[in-house]
Amino acid sequence: MNILVDSCSYNCQNAGDLxxxxxxxxxxxxxxxxxxxxxxxxxxxxxxxxxxxxxATVPVRGRRLLLENRLLGRVSSWLPPRLAQPxxxxxxxxxxxxxxxxxxxxxxxxxLNGRRGSEVSAYLAAIExxxxxxxxxxxxxxxxxxxxxxGILSTLDLVSRRGVPAAMLGQGLGPIHDPExxxxxxxxxxxxTLIGVRESQSSLPLLRSLGVSPDRVMVTGDDAIELAYxxxxxxxxxxxxxxxxxxxxxxxxxxxxxxLSALGDTLIASSRRRHARMIPIPIAHxxxxxxxDTLRTMLPPEDSVDGGAALDTPQSVIxxxxxxxxxxxxSYHGAVFALAQGIPVVALxxxxxxxxxxxxxxxxxxxxxxxxxxxxxxxPERVDAAIDRAWAAAERVRAPLLASARxxxxxxxxxxxxxxxxxxxxxxx
Numbered sequence: 001m002n003i004l005v006d007s008c009s010y011n012c013q014n015a016g017d018l019x020x021x022x023x024x025x026x027x028x029x030x031x032x033x034x035x036x037x038x039x040x041x042x043x044x045x046x047x048x049x050x051x052x053x054x055x056a057t058v059p060v061r062g063r064r065l066l067l068e069n070r071l072l073g074r075v076s077s078w079l080p081p082r083l084a085q086p087x088x089x090x091x092x093x094x095x096x097x098x099x100x101x102x103x104x105x106x107x108x109x110x111x112l113n114g115r116r117g118s119e120v121s122a123y124l125a126a127i128e129x130x131x132x133x134x135x136x137x138x139x140x141x142x143x144x145x146x147x148x149x150x151g152i153l154s155t156l157d158l159v160s161r162r163g164v165p166a167a168m169l170g171q172g173l174g175p176i177h178d179p180e181x182x183x184x185x186x187x188x189x190x191x192x193t194l195i196g197v198r199e200s201q202s203s204l205p206l207l208r209s210l211g212v213s214p215d216r217v218m219v220t221g222d223d224a225i226e227l228a229y230x231x232x233x234x235x236x237x238x239x240x241x242x243x244x245x246x247x248x249x250x251x252x253x254x255x256x257x258x259x260l261s262a263l264g265d266t267l268i269a270s271s272r273r274r275h276a277r278m279i280p281i282p283i284a285h286x287x288x289x290x291x292x293d294t295l296r297t298m299l300p301p302e303d304s305v306d307g308g309a310a311l312d313t314p315q316s317v318i319x320x321x322x323x324x325x326x327x328x329x330x331s332y333h334g335a336v337f338a339l340a341q342g343i344p345v346v347a348l349x350x351x352x353x354x355x356x357x358x359x360x361x362x363x364x365x366x367x368x369x370x371x372x373x374x375x376x377x378x379x380p381e382r383v384d385a386a387i388d389r390a391w392a393a394a395e396r397v398r399a400p401l402l403a404s405a406r407x408x409x410x411x412x413x414x415x416x417x418x419x420x421x422x423x424x425x426x427x428x429x
Contacts, residue, residue, distance in 0.1 A: 001035040003028055004130040006155055008138035008148070010060045012046035013285040016333025019224035019314035020137030020170055025051045027223075027413065028134065031420045038126050040155070050313070062123030063151050132423055133159040137170025137198075137223040139332065141185060143178045144252035144353045150181060153188045160191045165423045169196040169415055170223035172332070172360065173203040175352050186210040193422050196220040196415040199360030218415045221364050221408025224314070224333060228340035229405045231318045240394075243271050243387070244320070244327035246281040246334040247348065249294045253330060254351040259374045263348070264298040266380040267328065270387050280308035281321055283331040291331065326390040328383070330374075332357040339365045340405040342398035344390040346383065350374035365404045368397035 005024065009017030021039075028037065037055045041047050044057040133156065141149045160166045168189075176182045189195065190211045197203035200219045207217055245267060249255045271278050278299055282291035292307035299307075311317045318337050321327060327338040330348040335358065338345050347358040347369055355371075362369040370386045372379075 001032050002129045002131045003032060003035050003037050004058070004126050004133045004159070005037060005039045006133070006135040006152055007039050007041050007047070008135065008140050008152065010040070010042035010148075011286065012041065012043040012050065014333075015283045015285075015311070015314045015317045016224055016331070016336065017138065018046075018050055019227045019318075019333065019337075020222065022050055022314065023223045023226050024134065024136035024169065025055065027416045031416060038129075040123075040126070058123055058126040059119045060123075060151075062119035062121070063155060065120050066123065067151060067154060127155070127158045127162075130159055130164055133164065133166040134419075135166075135168040135171070139172030139198075139353075139357060141168075141171065141173050141176070141181075142353060143176060143181065144351075146178055146181050150184060153181075153184050156192065157188045160188070165193040165419075165426055167192060167194040167196075167419050169194070169419070170198060170220065170412065171196060171203065172198045172222075172357055174206045174356055175202070176206065182210070190216075192216065193426075194218065194415065194419050196412065198222045199364050201360050201363050202356045203360070218411065218418070220412040220415045222333075222336050222361070223412055224336055225340040225405050226409045226412065227314060228318045228321075228337045229402070229409060231315060231322065232341040232402070233322045240323055240325040241274070241276050242279050242324045243267070243274075243276050244279045244281045244324035244329070244334070244338065244343075245295065245299060246283060246291060246327070246329040246331045247294050247298060248284065248291065248330040248354075250284075250290070252351060252353050255330065255374060259350065259379065260294070260298055262379050263374070263383065266383045267298075268300060270384050274391065276325070279320060279324060281317060281324075281327065281329065281331075281334050281337075282308040282311060283317065283333050285309075285312065325394050326387065328387065330354070332361065335361050335369060339368060339401050342368075342401045342405075344368040344394055344397050344401075345370070346386040346390055347371045348374055348383075364408060365401055367404075368393065368401045 007021050012018055025037065038058050039047050039055055040058045040060050042060050047055060047057050135152055140152065156166050176185060194216055195212065196218045198221055247263065267278060280295035280299060282295060284290040285292065292309050296307035311320055321337045321343065322341055324343055326344045327334055328346045329335050335345045335347050345368060349355045349358050349371055350373060358371045362371055370389060372382045372386050376382050
């Protein structure tokens with residue numbers, strides 16, 4: 001049994017994505033103990049560190065080269081617009097539907113330039129060997145990550161065209177408005193064996209609109225809930241005196257400097273009024289900074305220290321969150337890691353992408369999560385009031401949050417078990 005896993009977060013520098021991946025790998029090993037695992041990634045060393053050295057890796061660059069290949073090379077850029085668009089579409093379809101032809105083109109070009117086309121060959125060999133493809137938990141089939149989303153859909157397409165089971169688990173889907181991405185999703189997703197989604201509020205209507213049959217969809221919650229729940233402490237969050245803080249500054253978050261300034265001032269005033277310390281909770285470490293740099297800038301030195309740079313594993317991030325009474329976060333997995341430990345959350349959003357995520361996780365847990373829009377004209381007052389409510393509710397919401405976490409873990413594991421049954425049935429047939 002050869003299982004191919006698309007890691008979705010290819011540099012392995014996001015604690016939430018890594019948590020989902022490690023949980024997925026653990027579950028797949030439990031279900032298929034003797035299986036060979038290969039993970040599509042750009043960071044083989046980090047995969048070995050977090051998933052084990054017995055896991056083989058496949059270079060994601062091989063897929064990128066395949067999909068970006070142009071038969072005419074630079075000549076295609078000289079075509080007039082009326083010819084360029086249909087030609088580009090033809091080339092993309094060739095890569096999806098006739099990958100061997102596109103690969104041969106790349107091999108010839110590489111040879112002429114004195115290079116080797118081994119990465120494309122490695123990617124296509126993994127596709128050919130796969131008995132099962134699993135796209136593990138992610139929030140990547142959306143306009144914000146269009147190119148990666150199209151790449152993942154291409155992997156799903158190539159595998160499913162061979163009649164091999166292909167599944168997506170722990171997924172946050174949408175929003176999708178880009179015409180090409182929407183068309184491609186409608187072409188590929190209905191053919192999948194199983195799709196497990198984190199929430200029903202946004203994902204289910206989207207899948208229906210794309211033509212996916214409801215009997216192939218399960219609402220499971222996030223796979224990372226299991227890891228955070230397992231690492232919870234016995235000390236109730238109501239006994240803690242710290243406020244965890246994360247803010248995501250990225251194009252897909254739509255957070256600006258004025259929002260950061262207002263938010264920082266509010267958090268400092270709120271924490272001092274309660275004699276509480278603020279703990280930086282970085283989730284994304286891309287480029288060695290991202291969340292870390294934002295937290296260093298926004299929080300006072302006595303709280304930010306290194307911006308949480310030492311928290312370089314999902315486990316260390318989860319344990320640090322476990323020290324908090326509540327978490328204020330602009331990162332989705334900052335919320336997941338807290339709620340799964342029974343800790344209330346004030347979730348910050350300012351884009352449709354994050355609104356989908358945060359309102360979805362709010363729906364899944366039912367209590368303990370209040371969403372605040374960063375473009376609110378009364379932002380300081382809204383955040384301060386939300387912190388007041390979360391602080392006061394910490395003890396009351398702990399038990400129902402943990403119960404919800406257990407329920408979602410059960411449903412998520414049920415999806416994996418159902419996938420195993422579906423694969424076994426297909427192999428017998």
